[in-house]
Structures are given as C-alpha cells and as structure tokens.
Amino acid sequence: MLKKSYKNILTILISALVFLSSASNVVAFAYIKSATNNSSAGLSKMYDLQDALTDSEEKQLNELIDKAVKKTEFNIAVIITDDIGTKNPMEFADDFYIEKFKKDTDGILLLINNDTKYDQISTSGACIKYFNDKRIDKVLNNVSPKIKNDDYYNASKIFCQQVEKYYSQGVPSKQYSSDTDDEQTSPLVIILSAAGACILIFVIFVLVIKSRYKNKKQYSTTNYLNKNSVTYTRKEDVFVKQYTHKRKIDTSSGGSGGSGGGRSSTHTSSGGGTHGGGGRGR
Amino acid sequence: MKAVQYKCPSCGASIAFNATSQSYECNYCDSKYSQEEIADAHKKNEAFDLSSDKNQEVSVTEDEFSQHSSLYECPSCGAQVITDDVTAATFCYYCHSPVALTGRLSGSYKPSKIIPFKISRETAEDTFLKWCGKKMFVPKDFKSKPNLEKITGIYVPYWMADCNISGSLDAECKKIRKWRTGDIEYTETKEYIVYRKGSMLYNGIPADGSSKADDALLEAIEPYNYDQMENFSMAYLTGYQAEKYDVDKDKVLPRVEKRAINDATREMKSSIENYTTITTKNSEFLIKDIKWDYTLLPVWFLSYIYKGKHYDFALNGQTGKMSGSLPVDKLKLYLTAAALGILVGAIILIGGFL
Numbered sequence: 001m002l003k004k005s006y007k008n009i010l011t012i013l014i015s016a017l018v019f020l021s022s023a024s025n026v027v028a029f030a031y032i033k034s035a036t037n038n039s040s041a042g043l044s045k046m047y048d049l050q051d052a053l054t055d056s057e058e059k060q061l062n063e064l065i066d067k068a069v070k071k072t073e074f075n076i077a078v079i080i081t082d083d084i085g086t087k088n089p090m091e092f093a094d095d096f097y098i099e100k101f102k103k104d105t106d107g108i109l110l111l112i113n114n115d116t117k118y119d120q121i122s123t124s125g126a127c128i129k130y131f132n133d134k135r136i137d138k139v140l141n142n143v144s145p146k147i148k149n150d151d152y153y154n155a156s157k158i159f160c161q162q163v164e165k166y167y168s169q170g171v172p173s174k175q176y177s178s179d180t181d182d183e184q185t186s187p188l189v190i191i192l193s194a195a196g197a198c199i200l201i202f203v204i205f206v207l208v209i210k211s212r213y214k215n216k217k218q219y220s221t222t223n224y225l226n227k228n229s230v231t232y233t234r235k236e237d238v239f240v241k242q243y244t245h246k247r248k249i250d251t252s253s254g255g256s257g258g259s260g261g262g263r264s265s266t267h268t269s270s271g272g273g274t275h276g277g278g279g280r281g282r
Numbered sequence: 283m284k285a286v287q288y289k290c291p292s293c294g295a296s297i298a299f300n301a302t303s304q305s306y307e308c309n310y311c312d313s314k315y316s317q318e319e320i321a322d323a324h325k326k327n328e329a330f331d332l333s334s335d336k337n338q339e340v341s342v343t344e345d346e347f348s349q350h351s352s353l354y355e356c357p358s359c360g361a362q363v364i365t366d367d368v369t370a371a372t373f374c375y376y377c378h379s380p381v382a383l384t385g386r387l388s389g390s391y392k393p394s395k396i397i398p399f400k401i402s403r404e405t406a407e408d409t410f411l412k413w414c415g416k417k418m419f420v421p422k423d424f425k426s427k428p429n430l431e432k433i434t435g436i437y438v439p440y441w442m443a444d445c446n447i448s449g450s451l452d453a454e455c456k457k458i459r460k461w462r463t464g465d466i467e468y469t470e471t472k473e474y475i476v477y478r479k480g481s482m483l484y485n486g487i488p489a490d491g492s493s494k495a496d497d498a499l500l501e502a503i504e505p506y507n508y509d510q511m512e513n514f515s516m517a518y519l520t521g522y523q524a525e526k527y528d529v530d531k532d533k534v535l536p537r538v539e540k541r542a543i544n545d546a547t548r549e550m551k552s553s554i555e556n557y558t559t560i561t562t563k564n565s566e567f568l569i570k571d572i573k574w575d576y577t578l579l580p581v582w583f584l585s586y587i588y589k590g591k592h593y594d595f596a597l598n599g600q601t602g603k604m605s606g607s608l609p610v611d612k613l614k615l616y617l618t619a620a621a622l623g624i625l626v627g628a629i630i631l632i633g634g635f636l
Contacts, residue, residue, distance in 0.1 A: 013621050187634075190634030190635060193630060198623035198627030199623065201627075209419060213607060213608040214607040214608070216498060217502060217605075218498075219505055221542065221545040222545050230549060231480050231482070232478060233480055234478065235479075235553070236477045237455070237554075240473040240475055242472045242473070244470045249465050
C-alpha cells in the first residue's frame with residue numbers, strides 16, 4: 001500500500017527513535033549506577049564534640065548508627081558541638097562530612113549546633129536523591145523538638161530511625177536534583193519546549209515547501225525604463241527646521257526567584273563536593 | 283474561413299517553423315528553408331485578401347453553432363473543424379496538420395511584430411521536468427510523459443506600450459542624529475520638504491491582449507528580448523497555435539498605466555537620498571503619450587488539474603523563464619513534516635531529561 005520511498009523514510013525514522021530511546025536508557029542506567037557507587041562502604045560515627053552525652057549513651061548511639069549503616073550502606077554521622085568557628089552551619093556540616101568521609105560518597109550527617117543554635121542536615125551522593133527537601137523537612141520536624149529540649153540522645157536516635165525509614169521507602173518518585181545556584185528547568189518546561197519545537201518545525205517545513213513550489217515572481221517594470229530619459233524640471237530639498245530633544249536613560253535591574261516542590265536543592269561546598277540537605281533554627 | 287497551410291516547396295508535405303534551427307524543416311524530405319524562402323513561396327497566404335476573406339467570414343457565421351465559434355475546412359484532409367473565435371493558428375483536429383486561419387489576423391488584427399519561438403518543445407519539456415524533478419511532494423503522474431506532452435506552444439497576442447510619463451512628488455524628510463553623553467540621550471532632527479518634478483520614458487511595457495490568459499502568470503515570465511523581434515509573417519505560426527487579441531488596447535491601458543506610474547514613483551523616490559525617514563505627501567503622474575504595438579509573443583503552456591484545482595504554467599518561448607505553481611501532495615507533505623517535528627521534539631525531550 002505504501003510506496004517504496006515512504007517505507008524507507010518510515011523505517012529510518014522508527015529506527016532513529018528506537019536508537020535514541022535505548023541510548024538514553026543506557027546512559028540513565030549508567031548514571032544511576034555510578035551515583036550509588038560508594039567506596040567508603042558505610043562509616044559511622046557519633047561525634048560528641050562538646051561531651052554532652054554520657055559514655056553509655058554514646059556507645060548505644062554508635063550501635064544504633066552502625067545498624068542503620070549496615071542496613072542502608074550510607075555514611076551516617078551525628079555531630080554535637082558548641083563551636084562551629086567562623087563557618088556557617090551548612091559549611092561546617094559539609095566540610096565535616098568531606099573530612100570524615102570522602103566527597104560525593106553516599107551519606108547523611110546531622111549537625112546539632114549549640115553555637116549559633118541552627119541545626120543542619122547535610123546529604124551527599126545518593127542521599128541527595130533519597131532525602132529531598134520535603135523529607136529533610138520531615139526529619140527536622142521529628143528531630144528538632146528533641147534538640148530543643150536538649151534531648152540529644154533521642155534526637156540522634158530518631159534521626160537514625162528516620163534515615164532507615166526513608167531508605168526503605170526508596171528514592172521518592174518525581175525526585176530531581178537542582179543546584180540552587182542554577183536556574184531551575186522543570187519537566188514542564190522541557191515538555192512544553194519539545195512540543196513547541198515539534199509544532200514549529202512542522203509549520204516551517206510546510207510553509208517552506210509550499211513557497212518553493214510556487215514560482216510567480218513578478219518582473220520589475222523598472223527594466224522597461226529608459227534611464228537616460230529621466231529628466232527633472234524641479235529637484236529641490238528645502239530645509240524647514242531643526243530641533244533637539246533629550247531624555248534621561250535609567251538603568252534598572254530585575255531579579256527572579258523560584259521555588260520548588262519535590263526537589264532536592266543542592267549546592268557545591270568549598271570542599272568541592274555536591275551536597276543536599278537543609279537546616280532549621282531553634 | 284480561409285484556412286491555409288504551408289507546404290514544403292520540394293515535396294509538398296506540411297512544413298512548420300523549427301524553433302531550434304530558426305528555419306523551416308520538412309519532416310519528410312529533410313529540406314530546410316529560410317523565412318524569406320517560405321514567405322516567397324507562399325505569397326498568396328501572406329497577402330491577405332481582405333475582400334474575399336470578408337465574404338467567407340459572413341457566409342460562415344450563418345453556420346455557426348454558437349456565438350463564439352466558427353467553422354473552417356482543413357486544407358489537408360477536408361474535414362470541417364470548429365474553432366473558437368480567437369484562434370488564428372492551430373492543428374487540424376482530425377489530421378493534426380498545422381493550419382493558419384488567415385482571416386483572423388487581417389486588418390486591424392494583423393500584428394506588426396512577432397518574436398518566433400526559440401525554445402523547442404523538447405527543451406520546454408526538459409526545463410519543466412527539471413523544475414519539478416527534485417521535488418518529492420509533486421504528485422507522481424504530474425511528471426509523467428503523457429502529462430508533459432500536453433505542453434502547448436501558443437503565440438499570445440500582446441500590446442506593447444511605449445509611453446512618456448510625467449509627474450511630481452512631494453515628500454517630508456527627516457535627518458535624525460542620536461548621541462549619548464553620560465546618561466542623557468540627545469536626538470537632533472532636521473526637517474526638509476523635498477520636491478521632485480520630471481518625466482521619463484518607458485519602452486515596450488507588455489500587456490497581454492488575451493482574456494483567457496492569466497495576466498499575473500504571463501507577467502512572471504517577462505522579459506522578452508526585443509532585439510529578436512521580427513516583422514510579422516504568417517509562416518512563423520506553423521506548428522504552433524496562435525490567437526488574435528480579444529482585449530482591446532483601451533482595456534489594457536489601466537494595467538500599463540499602473541505599472542508605469544508605480545515605477546515612475548519609485549524612480550522619483552529613489553532620487554531622494556541621505557535621509558533617515560521619507561514620507562510621501564503628494565504624488566501625481568500622468569501618461570502623456572503612448573504608442574502601441576501589437577505583437578505576438580511565444581509561450582509554452584501547460585495546464586494540470588489536481589483534486590479539482592487548476593495549476594497553470596507558462597514558459598517563455600524565447601528565454602525559457604518559467605512561472606507557475608506546482609501541485610502539492612498534501613498528505614505526503616503533512617506526514618513528512620509531522621515526522622520531522624516529532625523527531626526534533628523527541629530529541630529535545632530526551633536531551634532535557636538526561
């Protein structure tokens with residue numbers, strides 16, 4: 001039924017689409033695989049830098065953390081400190097993580113900050129995906145009250161439980177990372193621009209072909225003009241008046257902001273790693 | 283109606299004008315004759331005998347079936363053939379030998395000049411095929427031989443105008459300068475009134491005198507090279523169709539005037555230089571005198587009907603310039619465009635989500 005040339009074109013198009021989709025699958029798979037590559041295989045620690053916990057509490061928490069680490073294969077750490085130096089909580093948490101574990105390994109860290117009273121969670125590697133902004137919020141909802149009551153033991157315990165809980169829930173669907181330094185490209189924008197480009201190409205193609213199939217360019221009458229015969233009996237340019245206006249140019253700048261739902265906001269720390277997470281004041 | 287033929291002086295077969303060689307070639311005995319020789323041999327055809335033709339015309343009208351057709355007798359086969367009232371040269375419907383209807387081009391209908399066909403039928407077919415050859419959305423049977431063979435060579439009656447046009451033009455013009463110091467922008471404007479008055483000549487503005495022909499289609503195959511214009515001789519029409527005019531020069535005058543005035547306005551405006559903005563306030567043009575020449579110009583025509591719509595092509599029989607619009611296989615076009623669009627959209631989707 002279809003002519004031979006149709007069949008050829010159709011075959012080429014279909015194979016191109018199949019190739020593209022399988023290629024993208026392969027690339028996506030490889031990306032996820034590399035993201036979950038965790039070379040430090042789950043270190044844990046309870047870092048009680050201000051000695052707020054008793055030895056037995058510390059020991060119990062270490063065991064709890066170990067358990068969580070074994071289950072999730074994440075690096076998990078809790079820091080209790082009353083001095084974060086000149087850094088801000090986010091910097092402190094990120095740098096601490098990189099110092100103890102390697103940058104961009106899979107892990108999550110809770111900083112109980114008794115210095116500026118702003119607690120911070122820092123995620124790295126695959127944990128960025130597991131703990132999106134919403135989940136970080138929920139964890140803090142559970143942990144912050146305990147911290148406020150100076151119940152660091154239960155705060156850390158609940159923290160570990162939360163980490164295990166969300167690990168078993170898996171990576172949230174529709175999760176995506178977006179660097180807070182960049183502009184956000186939501187999926188909606190991508191779909192719209194793809195659809196827009198599709199329509200644009202269609203219209204342009206049809207119009208171009210239709211115009212090429214016409215050939216009705218009019219021949220200019222100028223060609224019948226005898227140029228030597230052009231004579232002027234009057235040719236004057238009369239000056240009338242002159243005026244000058246001036247106006248002030250103002251420069252203005254604009255800004256834009258964005259907010260997102262199911263995203264994990266990421267940032268690059270001074271140590272070079274990419275971190276997610278969030279913080280909360282007391 | 284007196285229908286005549288041009289016969290080979292050697293063997294008596296029908297002879298026709300050959301565009302490639304610009305001479306008359308006999309298909310049967312291979313003899314070649316020049317324009318002068320053929321005209322000499324057919325003095326009777328060339329010198330239209332007005333009085334006898336008039337009688338013929340009168341007697342025939344009584345036999346007419348309708349107002350716009352008439353009858354002639356083919357000199358070769360004797361068949362009685364009906365034709366419309368403008369055809370001056372054609373092929374006998376039955377025996378296909380070329381006939382010239384001398385009465386049609388007599389008196390005030392006698393053309394003063396003619397540009398003989400330079401593009402042969404083969405060349406016309408090739409040019410046409412080349413134009414639509416590469417395009418993949420043209421319906422298949424359009425490019426087929428049977429369709430191409432329908433190309434017809436016709437001498438179209440034209441009115442050529444030589445005119446003297448004079449007029450005047452006033453315009454308000456501004457020279458605008460802008461510059462900036464600090465954060466203040468200055469705009470200096472100088473206003474002028476510009477006067478132009480003059481005249482110019484146009485030679486050979488063509489306007490077709492055939493009501494059937496599409497004026498726009500024919501304007502698009504201009505220009506014709508008037509250097510190759512010859513004095514009219516009936517013999518040139520052999521092998522082609524020809525028509526006498528049915529649109530008088532008064533009727534084509536508005537078209538010619540419009541072209542001349544538009545161009546004269548453009549020419550005068552072009553003499554205004556070095557301004558940032560030019561706004562024409564008044565312009566008046568008049569054609570002072572106009573001289574008309576009635577000429578036959580060669581055109582290759584092809585008509586095609588696709589899905590109820592007419593597609594017409596014209597090819598300049600002297601220069602080979604083409605005009606017309608090709609039919610488009612819409613289904614194929616839309617499918618291909620959609621496929622391309624989807625492909626690009628898919629690439630963006632995948633790229634965006636990676």
